[in-house]
Amino acid sequence: xxxxxxxxxxxxxxxxxxxxxxxxxxxxxxxxxxxxxxxxxxxxxxxxxxxxxxxxxxxxxxxxxxxxxxxxxxxxxxxxxxxxxxxxxxxxxxxxxxxxxxxxxxxxxxxxxxxxxxxxxxxxxxxxxxxxxxxxxxxxxxxxxxxxxxxxxxxxxxxxxxxxxxxxxxxxxxxxxxxxxxxxxxxxxxxxxxxxxxxxxxxxxxxxxxxxxxxxxxxxxxxxxxxxxxxxxxxxxxxxxxxxxxxxxxxxxxxxxxxxxxxxxxxxxxxxxxxxxxxxxxxxxxxxxxxxxxxxxxxxxxxxxxxxxxxxxxxxxxxxxxxxxxxxxxxxxxxxxxxxxxxxxxxxxxxxxxxxxxxxxxxxxxxxxxxxxxxxxxxxxxxxxxxxxxxxxxxxxxxxxxxxxxxxxxxxxxxxxxxxxxxxxxxxxxxxxxxxxxxxxxxxxxxxxxxxxxxxxxxxxxxxxxxxxxxxxxxxxxxxxxxxxxxxxxxxxxxxxxxxxxxxxxxxxxxxxxxxxxxxxxxxxxxxxxxxxxxxxxxxxxxxxxxxxxxxxxxxxxxxxxxxxx
Amino acid sequence: xxxxxxxxxxxxxxxxxxxxxxxxxxxxxxxxxxxxxxxxxxxxxxxxxxxxxxxxxxxxxxxxxxxxxxxxxxxxxxxxxxxxxxxxxxxxxxxxxxxxxxxxxxxxxxxxxxxxxxxxxxxxxxxxxxxxxxxxxxxxxxxxxxxxxxxxxxxxxxxxxxxxxxxxxxxxxxxxxxxxxxxxxxxxxxxxxxxxxxxxxxxxxxxxxxxxxxxxxxxxxxxxxxxxxxxxxxxxxxxxxxxxxxxxxxxxxxxxxxxxxxxxxxxxxxxxxxxxxxxxxxxxxxxxxxxxxxxxxxxxxxxxxxxxxxxxxxxxxxxxxxxxxxxxxxxxxxxxxxxxxxxxxxx
Numbered sequence: 001x002x003x004x005x006x007x008x009x010x011x012x013x014x015x016x017x018x019x020x021x022x023x024x025x026x027x028x029x030x031x032x033x034x035x036x037x038x039x040x041x042x043x044x045x046x047x048x049x050x051x052x053x054x055x056x057x058x059x060x061x062x063x064x065x066x067x068x069x070x071x072x073x074x075x076x077x078x079x080x081x082x083x084x085x086x087x088x089x090x091x092x093x094x095x096x097x098x099x100x101x102x103x104x105x106x107x108x109x110x111x112x113x114x115x116x117x118x119x120x121x122x123x124x125x126x127x128x129x130x131x132x133x134x135x136x137x138x139x140x141x142x143x144x145x146x147x148x149x150x151x152x153x154x155x156x157x158x159x160x161x162x163x164x165x166x167x168x169x170x171x172x173x174x175x176x177x178x179x180x181x182x183x184x185x186x187x188x189x190x191x192x193x194x195x196x197x198x199x200x201x202x203x204x205x206x207x208x209x210x211x212x213x214x215x216x217x218x219x220x221x222x223x224x225x226x227x228x229x230x231x232x233x234x235x236x237x238x239x240x241x242x243x244x245x246x247x248x249x250x251x252x253x254x255x256x257x258x259x260x261x262x263x264x265x266x267x268x269x270x271x272x273x274x275x276x277x278x279x280x281x282x283x284x285x286x287x288x289x290x291x292x293x294x295x296x297x298x299x300x301x302x303x304x305x306x307x308x309x310x311x312x313x314x315x316x317x318x319x320x321x322x323x324x325x326x327x328x329x330x331x332x333x334x335x336x337x338x339x340x341x342x343x344x345x346x347x348x349x350x351x352x353x354x355x356x357x358x359x360x361x362x363x364x365x366x367x368x369x370x371x372x373x374x375x376x377x378x379x380x381x382x383x384x385x386x387x388x389x390x391x392x393x394x395x396x397x398x399x400x401x402x403x404x405x406x407x408x409x410x411x412x413x414x415x416x417x418x419x420x421x422x423x424x425x426x427x428x429x430x431x432x433x434x435x436x437x438x439x440x441x442x443x444x445x446x447x448x449x450x451x452x453x454x455x456x457x458x459x460x461x462x463x464x465x466x467x468x469x470x471x472x473x474x475x476x477x478x479x480x481x482x483x484x485x486x487x488x489x490x491x492x493x494x495x496x497x498x499x500x501x502x503x504x505x506x507x508x509x510x511x512x513x514x515x516x517x518x519x520x521x522x523x524x525x526x527x528x529x530x531x532x533x534x535x536x537x538x539x540x541x542x543x544x545x546x547x548x549x550x551x552x553x554x555x556x557x558x559x560x561x562x563x564x565x566x
Numbered sequence: 567x568x569x570x571x572x573x574x575x576x577x578x579x580x581x582x583x584x585x586x587x588x589x590x591x592x593x594x595x596x597x598x599x600x601x602x603x604x605x606x607x608x609x610x611x612x613x614x615x616x617x618x619x620x621x622x623x624x625x626x627x628x629x630x631x632x633x634x635x636x637x638x639x640x641x642x643x644x645x646x647x648x649x650x651x652x653x654x655x656x657x658x659x660x661x662x663x664x665x666x667x668x669x670x671x672x673x674x675x676x677x678x679x680x681x682x683x684x685x686x687x688x689x690x691x692x693x694x695x696x697x698x699x700x701x702x703x704x705x706x707x708x709x710x711x712x713x714x715x716x717x718x719x720x721x722x723x724x725x726x727x728x729x730x731x732x733x734x735x736x737x738x739x740x741x742x743x744x745x746x747x748x749x750x751x752x753x754x755x756x757x758x759x760x761x762x763x764x765x766x767x768x769x770x771x772x773x774x775x776x777x778x779x780x781x782x783x784x785x786x787x788x789x790x791x792x793x794x795x796x797x798x799x800x801x802x803x804x805x806x807x808x809x810x811x812x813x814x815x816x817x818x819x820x821x822x823x824x825x826x827x828x829x830x831x832x833x834x835x836x837x838x839x840x841x842x843x844x845x846x847x848x849x850x851x852x853x854x855x856x857x858x859x860x861x862x863x864x865x866x867x868x869x870x871x872x873x874x875x876x877x878x879x880x881x882x883x884x885x886x887x888x889x890x891x892x893x894x895x896x897x898x899x900x901x902x903x904x905x906x907x908x909x910x911x912x913x
Binding site for chain 2: 242243244246248249251252253270272301302304305306308309310311312313316317318319320321322323379380381382383384385387389390393394397398401404405
């Protein structure tokens, strides 16, 4: 008779449970099965009959098991009692479920435990040390009352918890107990387990734990701390949990992942996973080498899945991810830069920026007639076209799509008051946006244009109004974007300084100094132009203070050479 | 198909909730009455067992697609097909009537007046789909989802049940060939995604619509090629094809939206990413050119068929939809990577 006994809690997929039970007994391990009382009598009878040919399979007294209720503990107690009484050779008792599957030959587990005869494998941590509790309850599991079902009566459950917190109600924890929690799947030695079951104060403890929330994760975890001489706080059963706190299910295509885990037992196995059952219950020849369990890889895969589910991917708006306003985490999938006023002030600014940073630099993406993609393209990644109608149908989606479709490559684009303004709030709220604005620079093209002055005046008034509104948004308290704003006057005093700052932020590891400076357009006479606007009753204030040059100074003057910051 | 008009996006509240309740009842009543339109050609519904997964579809002249359609969904684990044949004359009905897992009805009534077949299908779902996971797909739509090569629909719906979801959404992804439309050859019985295997990886736009709360996703290649000047008419791409059905449910607009209202929230949590799949749309197989000529004259599609003459003309003109930015379809992992579907925590 083996020194390892299996207690199996079963409530569904009984055929699989029998298959696994027979696998255990074939290696000499006795199995005591507890079948949930909610399983109909006829089904239960058939199951018992079907297992009766195996003398090492016994059935314990049935309890009704509800998630988070006492029934599961009661079931474990009766089954463990039966195991200890009926199989005196058993040294370790392993608690498993019907959906558990041994991944390694049973003999390896027996040897592993035989080499550690006094060790109890039970995940058991104090409430301060766990961060994985579902429902946000840790120590309160032990100090509040929970008469309502968390799954079926959630509102009542929450309200009653709140009420108890408000009036400051606390249950008394029996003396000598320090609440511990952990995975409900344990493997305990006969000494520890019998000490728990035969404790003179067991009636007190049971009465207390009956009213604790999810006692199956705390009863044995707490009580074994009283008696065990050697607790190894981990479960030998590999079990991963999803975002709802339910165990992840393993399917056929997890075969390789499970093989490489070196774990002894895994749950929860999908009953229809024929290949898994086939592989792990029969092909023992291809079993793994003796090794310590190593679930790290599985941990990573499943942790990623949980994050995908609960958080999704930033900047992705689609069929099944459409976060509500303010709950987007980040609005776009990666950082990007918006330049306002630069292409008006510098000749060929886009080409210069692309040349000095190597990034994709678009023109005015939100220009009235079309989206000016870099290099005059009419379509870019993901089939996004330059069609203004499609873009303006939903401009924020156009932007988030552009950033999503070009993941991994930072985008820069020009923007200005003449463009579609419907993205302003989106830009401002997006932590990925780096926005650099030279205010009033929109006047430079007007200044250099060959239009009638009355037209210019009207256009200037319109653009100034739009930019003022935009600046209000960029300066609002909800703005999360990295925003820099200069007036045109202060900017052209020393243009390379701000540009260097912006580029340093885009490329922290880039060249310390820009080799070649962009060329400022000729703005001689701009001050006079502004004065003319003023004289006509339009007051341009966004440019800052420009001196009105003397008429004599308007004679040709060499173009100001921008200087480099050293 | 055109989605609910954006005028309906206003007026939320109790009154609308009440109105939607009556709307749903009206739809169910229409569907119930439409049962007289259907003549059973092969009624094998007695073979439907408890827990079986059902597929419901209406079709007309799909002989070239049917073999692969049946193959694809059988492989995924559909147990029974409920099919309405709307006057096929190409042998589709004969082929279907011979299948052991197909129940077939026929009707010559107007597809358009039956809300594009929805009345008929809703009746069949009401009658046979109660408490079953039912899948409503067209013959040119192939559903895929995370791990679909290794896990069946039964695995998927089992997991959805466990996580408390009764709706599974999918994005309609238009596939197109590399050359001009109509210039390829397709052998019925082979995988159509070998012939039409390119797609636009984006862009899609989503907005929420009131009062039903359904998401309205638009975009993709058909919009780029045929609807750029009329984006509000561009095809709706969101669908909720897989629902754990109740006889009280009703699809409102193809499988884009359904009532009661909560079904429309099934594919979009307030935060995070819910599970969803992709319906590979094989509309642009070579036969699409000839079919478009017929459909243009039949005027059985769209609420306002005259608005879509240009769309048919566009297809009949055999355009090349392919561009250097097109992406070749390689599998569900690629689509998940591109953000067109989500495994939603199902690993």
